[in-house]
Amino acid sequence: MAKDEIQVYDHTTDLTVLPNATEMRDKLDAIREFQKLCKAILVDGHDYGIIPGTNKPTMLKPGAEKIAKLLKLSDSYAVMDSVQDWDKGLFHYTIRCELRDIATCLLVSSGIGECNSKESKYRWRWIWPDDVEPLGLDKATLVSRKTKNGGKQYRIENDDPFSLVNTILKMAKKRALVDAALSAGRLSEVFTQDTEDGERQEAHGGGEAEPTPSTGTSQHYCAKHETVFF
Numbered sequence: 001m002a003k004d005e006i007q008v009y010d011h012t013t014d015l016t017v018l019p020n021a022t023e024m025r026d027k028l029d030a031i032r033e034f035q036k037l038c039k040a041i042l043v044d045g046h047d048y049g050i051i052p053g054t055n056k057p058t059m060l061k062p063g064a065e066k067i068a069k070l071l072k073l074s075d076s077y078a079v080m081d082s083v084q085d086w087d088k089g090l091f092h093y094t095i096r097c098e099l100r101d102i103a104t105c106l107l108v109s110s111g112i113g114e115c116n117s118k119e120s121k122y123r124w125r126w127i128w129p130d131d132v133e134p135l136g137l138d139k140a141t142l143v144s145r146k147t148k149n150g151g152k153q154y155r156i157e158n159d160d161p162f163s164l165v166n167t168i169l170k171m172a173k174k175r176a177l178v179d180a181a182l183s184a185g186r187l188s189e190v191f192t193q194d195t196e197d198g199e200r201q202e203a204h205g206g207g208e209a210e211p212t213p214s215t216g217t218s219q220h221y222c223a224k225h226e227t228v229f230f
Contacts, residue, residue, distance in 0.1 A: 111179025
């Protein structure tokens with residue numbers, strides 16, 4: 001080809017491959033039928049949950065396991081990334097879940113799940129007012145929340161993240177499974193995994209919560225004196 005010669009590509013020779021309309025409709029119908037099946041057999045409060053503040057039901061681990069079973073898929077897991085800083089109490093895991101056809105071992109879908117000890121539910125714990133003073137803390141500097149019975153709890157740093165290492169690893173694994181199952185079943189239109197296991201978004205200490213006394217078997221709360229009693 002000469003230096004100044006311009007190559008012209010003839011697009012008229014291209015073969016335009018269009019998807020088969022009938023095949024597309026059949027696949028979409030199959031997806032809708034499977035979505036209906038999942039809605040019919042999955043149990044509210046066990047396989048999925050309605051979490052306040054979300055516009056779709058949240059898929060839970062039992063539901064993800066049922067979806068994998070329905071599709072005849074086997075699950076396997078691999079740690080993609082991890083941080084285990086025992087000095088700082090920082091633990092982080094990124095897990096990959098693969099779902100493969102049991103008969104052929106072909107990869108059907110995969111999902112990624114991550115969890116770390118700095119998440120709100122692991123980083124903090126809630127205590128009653130009469131547990132604050134022995135710790136030498138000032139209530140005015142602590143984030144607080146109201147309980148359903150009119151009491152108040154205060155948020156403090158979790159001083160024992162080391163006992164949560166296995167929990168954090170399992171949560172990352174579960175999130176990866178849910179991600180992979182939703183993908184395999186094409187169920188993101190029906191379910192979400194934004195909030196798992198009914199956990200509340202308490203990063204700022206807002207909202208109501210059930211009273212959870214840190215000691216004893218107290219069942220009542222005195223709002224006037226900010227204390228629990230039997």
